[in-house]
Amino acid sequence: MKYIFLVFIVFFSSTTFAQEIKVLDKKTGKKINNVTIFNKDKTISLTTNYLGLADVSSFKKDDVILFSHLSYANFSLKKSILKQQNFIVYLTKHSEQLDEIVISVFKKEEKSKRIAEQIAVLSSKDIQKISAQTSADLLAEIPGIKVQKSQFGGGSPVIRGMESNRVLLVVDGVRMNNAIYRKGHLQSSITIAPNLLDKTEVVFGPSSVIYGSDALGGVIHYYTKTPKLSEENKVSSQLFSRYSTVNQEITTNVSSELSFKNWASFTSISYSDFGELTAGKNRNHGFSDWGKVFYYSENVNGNYNENPTKNANPNTLRNTNYNQTDVLQKFFVPLSKNTDLKINLQYSTSSDIQRFDRLTELTDLNDVSSLKFAEWYYGPQKRLLISSRLDIKPSENWLESGSITAAYQNLQESRIQRKFGSLDRSYREENVDVFSVNGDFSVPLTEDKTRTLSYGFEVAYNEVSSNSYGKTLNILNGEINGFSDDFKVQSRYPDGGSDYLSSALYVDYRQDINPKSTLNSGIRFTNTNLHAIWIDQTFIQLPEIEISSNNSAVTATLGYVYKPSKNWQLNSVLSSGFRSPNIDDVGRVREKSGDVTVPNIDVKPEFAYNAEIGIQKYFNNRKFRLGANVFYTLLDNYIIRDSFTINGSDQVLFDGEYGNAVANQNRGNAFITGYTISYLGKLSNTFNTSGFITYTKGRTYDTEEPMSSIPPLFGQFEINYKKEKIEVGAALRFNSKKDISDFNFTEGIDNHDLTPIVDANATDDVDIYFGTPSWVTFGVNSRYAVSENFSVQARLSNLFDEHYIEFASGVSSPGRNLSVSFVANF
Numbered sequence: 001m002k003y004i005f006l007v008f009i010v011f012f013s014s015t016t017f018a019q020e021i022k023v024l025d026k027k028t029g030k031k032i033n034n035v036t037i038f039n040k041d042k043t044i045s046l047t048t049n050y051l052g053l054a055d056v057s058s059f060k061k062d063d064v065i066l067f068s069h070l071s072y073a074n075f076s077l078k079k080s081i082l083k084q085q086n087f088i089v090y091l092t093k094h095s096e097q098l099d100e101i102v103i104s105v106f107k108k109e110e111k112s113k114r115i116a117e118q119i120a121v122l123s124s125k126d127i128q129k130i131s132a133q134t135s136a137d138l139l140a141e142i143p144g145i146k147v148q149k150s151q152f153g154g155g156s157p158v159i160r161g162m163e164s165n166r167v168l169l170v171v172d173g174v175r176m177n178n179a180i181y182r183k184g185h186l187q188s189s190i191t192i193a194p195n196l197l198d199k200t201e202v203v204f205g206p207s208s209v210i211y212g213s214d215a216l217g218g219v220i221h222y223y224t225k226t227p228k229l230s231e232e233n234k235v236s237s238q239l240f241s242r243y244s245t246v247n248q249e250i251t252t253n254v255s256s257e258l259s260f261k262n263w264a265s266f267t268s269i270s271y272s273d274f275g276e277l278t279a280g281k282n283r284n285h286g287f288s289d290w291g292k293v294f295y296y297s298e299n300v301n302g303n304y305n306e307n308p309t310k311n312a313n314p315n316t317l318r319n320t321n322y323n324q325t326d327v328l329q330k331f332f333v334p335l336s337k338n339t340d341l342k343i344n345l346q347y348s349t350s351s352d353i354q355r356f357d358r359l360t361e362l363t364d365l366n367d368v369s370s371l372k373f374a375e376w377y378y379g380p381q382k383r384l385l386i387s388s389r390l391d392i393k394p395s396e397n398w399l400e401s402g403s404i405t406a407a408y409q410n411l412q413e414s415r416i417q418r419k420f421g422s423l424d425r426s427y428r429e430e431n432v433d434v435f436s437v438n439g440d441f442s443v444p445l446t447e448d449k450t451r452t453l454s455y456g457f458e459v460a461y462n463e464v465s466s467n468s469y470g471k472t473l474n475i476l477n478g479e480i481n482g483f484s485d486d487f488k489v490q491s492r493y494p495d496g497g498s499d500y501l502s503s504a505l506y507v508d509y510r511q512d513i514n515p516k517s518t519l520n521s522g523i524r525f526t527n528t529n530l531h532a533i534w535i536d537q538t539f540i541q542l543p544e545i546e547i548s549s550n551n552s553a554v555t556a557t558l559g560y561v562y563k564p565s566k567n568w569q570l571n572s573v574l575s576s577g578f579r580s581p582n583i584d585d586v587g588r589v590r591e592k593s594g595d596v597t598v599p600n601i602d603v604k605p606e607f608a609y610n611a612e613i614g615i616q617k618y619f620n621n622r623k624f625r626l627g628a629n630v631f632y633t634l635l636d637n638y639i640i641r642d643s644f645t646i647n648g649s650d651q652v653l654f655d656g657e658y659g660n661a662v663a664n665q666n667r668g669n670a671f672i673t674g675y676t677i678s679y680l681g682k683l684s685n686t687f688n689t690s691g692f693i694t695y696t697k698g699r700t701y702d703t704e705e706p707m708s709s710i711p712p713l714f715g716q717f718e719i720n721y722k723k724e725k726i727e728v729g730a731a732l733r734f735n736s737k738k739d740i741s742d743f744n745f746t747e748g749i750d751n752h753d754l755t756p757i758v759d760a761n762a763t764d765d766v767d768i769y770f771g772t773p774s775w776v777t778f779g780v781n782s783r784y785a786v787s788e789n790f791s792v793q794a795r796l797s798n799l800f801d802e803h804y805i806e807f808a809s810g811v812s813s814p815g816r817n818l819s820v821s822f823v824a825n826f
Contacts, residue, residue, distance in 0.1 A: 019057040021082060022231065023048050023067065026090035029229030029259060030334065035091070036068045050337065056082070067091060070449070071109075088231065104201070104223075106210055106508075107173070107440040108401075108454055114510060114518045116559025116571040118204040118614055118629040118676070120144065124225075127197055129727075129783070131242060131795060131821055133249055133272065134190040135197070139220065142202055143692035144676045146711040150810040152247075152277050152320040153353035153378075154187030160204060160631065161672040161696045161710045162217025166579060170211070171222040172344055173440075174387055174407045177214045178432050179462035179500035179530075179583040180493060183641065183664065184749050185808070189220070191348040191383040193270035193326035195240055195253040198225045204676075205631060206577025206610045209522035209557045212458060212504050213580045216608045216633075226342070227257050227264035227332050234259040237826040246797075246817035247320070248275035264332040270325070277320040280803035280815035285773035287756040291805055291812040293317055297359055299374040299418070300352075304473070304480045308371045308420065315803075317812060319354035338393040346385040353378040357754065357810025358417070361593075371420055379414030379429070402441030402456075409434040415492070417655075423473040426489040426655055428466070436460040450512035454522075455505075462500040464583050466493035488538050490589050490654060494599075496533030496545075498583045503527050520559035527552045528580040532587050539654070540589065540598055541647055547586070547601045553578040567622065571614035571629075580605045585639065585664050589654070593748060596652040598644060600663035607636045624681025635670040638700075640708075641747045642667075670707055672698035683719075691717035708749040711807050712738035712772060725785040733777045738807050740771035750808050775804035789825040794818070 023035045031052030038045040039059060048054045059065055059079050067075045072091040082089070093109065104110070112119060120142045122130075132138035136155020140147040146158040156163050164186040169176035171192060181188070200222055207215040240253040255268035279291055292314035298305040300319060311318055331343040358376040362368065387407035393400065411432040418425040438458035445451040472485035508522035527550070534545045557575035564570070581603040590597050612631035618624065643650065644663035652661045674696035682688045693715035698707030713736040720729035743752040756770040779797040786792060801816040 019082075019087065020053055020055050021087040021089055023052045023054070023089045023091060024231070025072075025228075026092040027226075027228060028332070028340075029231075029264070030340075032069060032072070032091060034069065035072075038066055038068075039063045040066070086232075106203070107403075107456065108442050110510075113563070113569065114512070114520075114561060116518075116520050116561050116573045116614070117207070117575075118144070118571075118612065118631075120202040120204075122200040124198050127194055127200070128823070129729075129781070129793075130194075131793060131819060132194050133244065133251070133274070135192055135194050135222070136187075136189045138194050138197075138200065139189060141716075142200075143678045143716070144204060144694045145202065146694075146714060146807065148185050148709075148806060148808045150185050150187070151353060151356040152274065152317070152811055153190065153322040153324070153350065153381075154185075155189050156185040156187060157189055157220060158709050158711055159202070159217035159220075160633065160674060161698045161707060163709045165214055165582065165584070166216040168207070168211050168215040168219045169222070170219060171346070171385065172224055172387065173389065173403070173405050173438070174385065174409070174436065175211070175214075175434075175460060176409075178409070178411060178434050179464050179498070180430060180432060180588075181214070181582065182584045182588065183639065184747075187378075187381070188383075190324070191326075191381060192222055192224070192346070193253070193272070193324070193348075195251075195255075195270045196224050196268050196326055196328045196346075198223045204629070205573065205612060205633070206555070206557070206575045206608050209506055209508065209524040209555055209575070212524065212526050213502060213528065213553075213578060216577045216579055216606075216635075224328055224330070224344070224346070225255075225266055225268065226330055227266035228259060229261060229264050229332065229334065230259035231261055233261075239824045239826070240821065242819060242821035244817055244819040246814040247277045249273065249819075251821075262334065266328070266330045266332075268326075268328040270327075271323070272325075273323045275321050277317045277811070278815050279315050279317055279812035280798060280801045281315055282801050283803045285756070285775065285803070287770070287773070289314075290756040291803060293360060294368045295371055297371060297374050297420075300354060300377070302480060304475060304478065305374075306420075306478075308369055310369075315815070317356065319359050320356055320811065322351045322353045324348065324350040338395070340391040342389045342391070344385065344387045344389065346383070348381070348383040350381045352380065355415075357751070360810075373417060374420045374422075375416060375418040375425060377416055379416060380412070382410070382412040384408075384410040396443075398443060399441050400443045402439065404437070404439045406437045407435075409436075418473075419655075422656070423475065423484075424470055424487060424656070425473060426468070426470045428468045428489065428492045430467075430492060431465045433463045434460060452510045454508040454510075457503075457505050459503045460501070462583070464493055464498045464500070466491045466495055466498075468492065468495065488536070490539040491536065492589055493583055494532040494534045494587050496535040498530070498532035498587060500531075500582055501529040502580070516563045518561040520561070521557065523554065523556045525552070525554050526578070526580070530581070530583065530586065532583060534587075534599075540652065542599060542601075544601060549581070549586070549601070551580045551605050553580065553605060553607070567618040569614075569616040569618075571612075571616075573610070573612045573614075575610045577608040577610070578605050579608075579639075581639070581664075588664075591654045591657075591659055593753065594659050595662045595748060596654045596659035597641065598646050598652055598661050598663050600644065600665060603639060603664050604637060604666050606638045606666065609634045609636065620681070624679070624683075626679045628675060628677045630673075630675040632673045633671065635672070637666045637668070638670050639664050640667050640700075641665070641749075667700065668702040670698065670700040670702075672696065672707060672710070686723045687719065687721055689717075689719045691715065705746060706742050706744050708744040708747045709808065710742070710744075712736045712742075712774075727781075727783040729781045731779050731781070733779075735772075735775050735804070735807070737774040738772040740769045743769075743771065751810060754805075754810055772805065772807045775802055777802050777804070790822070792820070792822045794820045 035048040148156040165181040251272040253270040258265040295308040296318035329345040355376045364370040389405045414429040440456040442454040468489040468491040470487040470489040471483040474484040504526040506524035559573045614629040616627040678692035698710045718731040781795040783793040
């Protein structure tokens, strides 16, 4: 009995007085071992075990306890608060200091102060504050990025004068670029809703060492939200809703997170309905009719109208309405202490999206009622992603950590068009299946991790099918009553099928030479194989109906970071990149403005050689940063769309009309140069500010012609106030004039014919068009946290209702817009 009593006393004492805390990763909920726990005097020091546990009963009640770990930001709190938190402490890898932003766009987490390249990051708070209608609008808020739109349901980001297939889009480590990513304007960036994103990271300049082909201008990496584990079973939900006046937009997002000890799940569904857009009314540029829609086609949603319809309000951009649905499902399962499995399911679809710039295209320049197309729209844009990622941390000599990602993507797109005066409707449908697997691994070569080696591989296989056909409408009593006939239509891509295989290996090395300098270097070998077959030769006869091509490239990068003092940082980068021709480059057929793009099977890879210098100066104890980046990129063997002859003729029959034959071709050398000046930081505890100015210039050396997609000088300045529950901000955006002499006329990508007309009687195109006028807009925003679980946000954009059109865009930008949204957490 005596011994039983003693055992009871010991047990009671240990359970009563032992105070065991658990230290977890705030982002994932996983346990963190080897966390050092100590008091200010360092008289007590503990370390968490492999379960993230430590006994803090030796600390006094009023002691301030500090938590330290190499991979996490330092954290401290009073012991008395621990009980309120159920003795659970969360550590984060983020810090409020500007140089502590964690960048993972290089496929491993790294502090920005060790990275030489120009980078930009939008956090989840930034995304919530911007409250963009689409992800393309979100990208337009990033310093150095300009976005083009051919219709409202789209958005093509431009980085350092490069866009579409020269800019790489990535989502959760999986390449979005596929074998039919085209040259020109690409609308794929909107196929993921902003509400599904946790953050967005951008690397400027060639990044081919890590990502391979296409990353000439830069990399845009979307990271979707990920569930986290919890020691206590938790179920949380969020409702987001927004209304915008400029296009009667209604967006609703519902998400739910299930957090358990051994697995977690995150589900999110977003639906957006966009009405017809209203352009700004104040035309300070001086062109009273530019951008107005006087006539439009009512041949949408199965309707039939033989003639164009007069628009009652020319500032209402008819045929800009559409809707989109996005679904995200993620599972997080820790298989063991050092192995995690993440399952990622994404699906995006839309309604038909009217191609606004083609529906306003005229057959007679002087007759605004002579519209060319009765129908021109994209069928539903569908994107499916299924991926699994295995994160491993074996802590071996040859591998400390790494990840292997296997993914399947399916993309469906279609184009339907019919001209006024014709009952023949053409259909072109594309389906792309992409299978990919990539592995990325790293190992520190020294115990203090000042020298790190990363390496990896990637294999991606694209299978493309292209189908085309024509239907003749049967009209009965002014309505469509089925079809009366079928006819042949030229397919957009090889109708016999095509495939594209890319495989690569890379090695990356980073070394802290001393506390003030870091060296970054890397090399990558990539090989691509392309195969395509044409069957139908009715319209275009090719010299070969079956083609194969094999291309290889070695790219490298060398970066150096020098920090002469705490408040200065100098960056320099030498890098190379390449883009191997894909199915779109060699096999596309399409018509625009009288030019018909035809296949050219002789297109070869284009290369980029880049040099850049960056400087950053910190003020006010590193709470404010001023930075500048200057770059020069040399393009070798660059690809351009230019006049072409096929079968000895420069004319091609397309959809019943002859057009000028053009094709993608290699040329000599060209350059793109420019700079971005930016600042970011706190003016006080309540005020913060940010801003940037970006300038870009590009010309060919062989023809001395301006390069396509070079935006004019643009920038943004913003100031924000935050105190307790209230946030208020104001932003000014501007764009300088782009003179018509700086447009590229050869390719037509710059859409010079959509700029204001200054002399309709001139015979020289250069004298007819003005170019893109300058513009300035001003907006304000506010947010109020009603409670811990409910907040309201409002934004008033383009306050003075200015009319403007972004460079190379085919649709006017939104006029004055009041956007109101709320977020409720349950």
